[in-house]
Amino acid sequence: MKSFTYEKANSPAAAASAAVRTSNAKFIAGGTNLLDLMKLEIETPAHLIDVNGLAFDKIEPTPDGGLRIGALVRNTTLAADERVRRDYGLLSRALLAGASGQLRNKATTAGNLLQRTRCPYFYDTNQPCNKRSPGSGCAAIGGVTRQHAVIGSSDVCIATHPSDMAIAMRALDAIVQTVRPDGTTRNIPIADLHRLPGDTPHIETVLTAGELITSVTLPKPVGGTHIYRKVRDRASYAFALVSVGAIVQRDGTGRVAVGGIAHKPWRVEAAEAEMPRGAKAVAARLLDGAKPTRDNAFKLALVERTLAAVLTEAKG
Amino acid sequence: MRKPSAFEMSRRNLLLGTATSVAIGATCGVAKAQNSAAEPLTAATSAEMPAMATVSFNVNGEVRALKLDTRTTLLDALREHLHLTGTKKGCDHGQCGACTVIVGGQRINSCLTLAIMHEGDSVTTIEGLGTPEHMHPMQTAFVKHDGFQCGYCTPGQICSAVAVLEEIKAGIPSHVTGDLNVAPQLTNAELRERMSGNICRCGAYSNIAEAITEVAGRPA
Numbered sequence: 001m002k003s004f005t006y007e008k009a010n011s012p013a014a015a016a017s018a019a020v021r022t023s024n025a026k027f028i029a030g031g032t033n034l035l036d037l038m039k040l041e042i043e044t045p046a047h048l049i050d051v052n053g054l055a056f057d058k059i060e061p062t063p064d065g066g067l068r069i070g071a072l073v074r075n076t077t078l079a080a081d082e083r084v085r086r087d088y089g090l091l092s093r094a095l096l097a098g099a100s101g102q103l104r105n106k107a108t109t110a111g112n113l114l115q116r117t118r119c120p121y122f123y124d125t126n127q128p129c130n131k132r133s134p135g136s137g138c139a140a141i142g143g144v145t146r147q148h149a150v151i152g153s154s155d156v157c158i159a160t161h162p163s164d165m166a167i168a169m170r171a172l173d174a175i176v177q178t179v180r181p182d183g184t185t186r187n188i189p190i191a192d193l194h195r196l197p198g199d200t201p202h203i204e205t206v207l208t209a210g211e212l213i214t215s216v217t218l219p220k221p222v223g224g225t226h227i228y229r230k231v232r233d234r235a236s237y238a239f240a241l242v243s244v245g246a247i248v249q250r251d252g253t254g255r256v257a258v259g260g261i262a263h264k265p266w267r268v269e270a271a272e273a274e275m276p277r278g279a280k281a282v283a284a285r286l287l288d289g290a291k292p293t294r295d296n297a298f299k300l301a302l303v304e305r306t307l308a309a310v311l312t313e314a315k316g
Numbered sequence: 317m318r319k320p321s322a323f324e325m326s327r328r329n330l331l332l333g334t335a336t337s338v339a340i341g342a343t344c345g346v347a348k349a350q351n352s353a354a355e356p357l358t359a360a361t362s363a364e365m366p367a368m369a370t371v372s373f374n375v376n377g378e379v380r381a382l383k384l385d386t387r388t389t390l391l392d393a394l395r396e397h398l399h400l401t402g403t404k405k406g407c408d409h410g411q412c413g414a415c416t417v418i419v420g421g422q423r424i425n426s427c428l429t430l431a432i433m434h435e436g437d438s439v440t441t442i443e444g445l446g447t448p449e450h451m452h453p454m455q456t457a458f459v460k461h462d463g464f465q466c467g468y469c470t471p472g473q474i475c476s477a478v479a480v481l482e483e484i485k486a487g488i489p490s491h492v493t494g495d496l497n498v499a500p501q502l503t504n505a506e507l508r509e510r511m512s513g514n515i516c517r518c519g520a521y522s523n524i525a526e527a528i529t530e531v532a533g534r535p536a
Binding site for chain 2: 001003004005006028031032035036039048050052076079080085086089092093096097099100101102103105106235236237
């Protein structure tokens with residue numbers, strides 16, 4: 001690990017301004033992904049700004065009947081919150097399907113959104129990777145790609161976003177709140193937070209230098225049956241090959257977001273219009289334009305079948 | 317990252333028994349410092365030069381103050397600086413659970429957290445749960461049910477298991493909980509899911525589940 005200096009931020013503005021004042025600085029909260037990457041020298045910050053002391057650790061109702069989740073709320077706390085379990089079961093389920101008990105106790109809401117891909121070529125510093133080292137090439141393309149993206153990828157990156165929580169938040173139309181070093185704040189719909197790789201896979205979100213996530217807001221509950229179904233190589237503590245997060249209403253309409261297949265949570269609103277017609281119709285629209293590799297073409301069928309299982313389960 | 321120290325060279329001797337490592341931990345413990353605040357230092361003038369910071373936290377009921385390279389994980393602080401070698405380093409990347417300790421009542425991977433981020437925290441390691449003379453009920457149950465073979469993952473398994481029972485008691489659901497709005501039950505499936513962050517290469521899982529079940533007050 002490269003040496004770094006460290007400070008505790010005592011206000012959001014101080015944190016954001018420290019991030020631009022110091023070169024090569026990073027925020028640290030739970031640290032479960034950042035420290036892992038720092039040990040491998042994939043992340044090499046010269047300065048860490050510890051934001052754990054900021055008052056972003058609450059889950060509060062919003063005036064319009066939704067829920068505001070502080071950026072520092074731990075994954076365990078969020079999954080176990082009575083209101084989340086009752087009104088946003090999809091979010092609880094997605095969180096509980098991810099990582100381990102130990103990691104969920106530490107990992108934060110904002111950190112979960114900003115975690116980086118688990119592409120093995122990104123992790124192997126002996127391999128070229130356009131995300132880790134822009135312009136160096138992509139060892140995944142032409143490599144072993146069973147885990148990789150099947151849609152929204154580019155000629156320079158086929159990595160996936162690993163978060164389960166983000167899939168639920170995408171289906172729930174969450175809004176991300178941030179503060180910037182100049183003190184201004186903004187709301188970013190979760191659909192716009194993560195970017196597709198394009199020619200710049202190292203730029204993973206629309207956040208600008210020093211911009212800090214302060215909370216994530218869920219709109220008021222939409223009811224329906226909430227299901228998160230994750231298909232993985234072992235029954236627990238593994239990343240998704242494919243995951244389906246769905247909210248299904250009694251009349252068969254609803255929302256679907258899919259994980260494990262793209263550089264960001266994958267949701268196609270137009271595909272949701274097909275939900276009453278069944279999984280095949282939804283999957284066809286959802287995966288329109290997919291470019292799988294030989295290794296991961298199975299994900300297309302797996303999305304459809306997982307979706308079919310979810311829709312069947314929703315009927316009860 | 318680390319050079320092997322004389323301490324590590326003699327680790328095998330220390331592993332002769334928990335009593336030995338507890339005793340070493342007590343005698344070699346770093347002297348308590350007066351300064352309890354983690355003061356940020358900006359000493360690192362080059363990337364090669366380590367930045368140092370101080371931190372003070374409570375470990376197994378005792379306040380410990382340390383001056384550390386900022387890079388020091390909680391795991392390395394416990395093992396290399398406080399000589400509490402009961403907590404094990406397995407993968408050092410949060411994938412195996414051998415380093416599990418309880419901080420503020422919650423189990424975490426001590427390898428994926430910086431020591432200097434734990435100012436004022438209360439840390440419980442395997443040494444704080446019990447001693448060979450006065451074992452924690454979970455330790456007794458692991459012995460009784462053969463919940464280990466080589467024993468390397470065991471301190472992490474036991475710390476995790478103790479915290480798991482508290483998590484169920486607190487009503488925290490898991491991936492296999494049937495109804496999110498009903499208190500989770502203490503079933504074998506629940507225990508296995510909740511313990512999935514602790515890998516055992518010897519495969520003592522079924523015995524570990526039996527040990528935990530016994531402590532939880534249900535017949536194994």
